[in-house]
Amino acid sequence: DAGVTQTPRHEVAEKGQTIILKCEPVSGHNDLFWYRQTKIQGLELLSYFRSKSLMEDGGAFKDRFKAEMLNSSFSTLKIQPTEPKDSAVYLCASSGLAYYAEQFFGPGTRLTVL
């Protein structure tokens, strides 16, 4: 079984650019999460989908962050426009309804905004 995959693994963007991060969850999982992780803030939830429906959009991240899930096997996170403070690791995770306590994380995308 393939785990969660994320692309790209690394992204460097200029301030003001638009970037799109991609995630493929574990096949059959109903829940998908986008997180941002920094040493200072820890893990912050950006978006949460259940069966492709947006359950939570992370409040403070609404303005420039938009996650979409057009089908059950693919999700994107768009950041527009990027700012230097967006430099972080972006993690995608998925879990199944039968055992929501175990989230499977992808390897992450390390974003650097110059």
Place this chain on the structure above:
Amino acid sequence: GQGVEQPAKLMSVEGTFARVNCTYSTSGFNGLSWYQQREGQAPVFLSYVVLDGLKDSGHFSTFLSRSNGYSYLLLTELQIKDSASYLCAVSPYNTNTGKLTFGDGTVLTVKP
């Protein structure tokens, strides 16, 4: 993480043990999970507890006290490779949701 607190750092010695503490104060409680995150890698699920008491799983054991909003992860016979960040995560709701509230993690350093 809001409502879930962990000490930032912990240090121990190879061959001994380490106890990683976690306290929480969230609305409702469905259970608590522990994750390990090595430097530069993604978090990996270790254990899930929902009942009070000690759950012995060999190298990793977990304890939960729901009335005190407290849990710990106990690592025994420490190895250098156990050096990592350990995150606890609470499912704070009584409704059907997969969302977890994560603590900021405790960085465990195991010295020779």
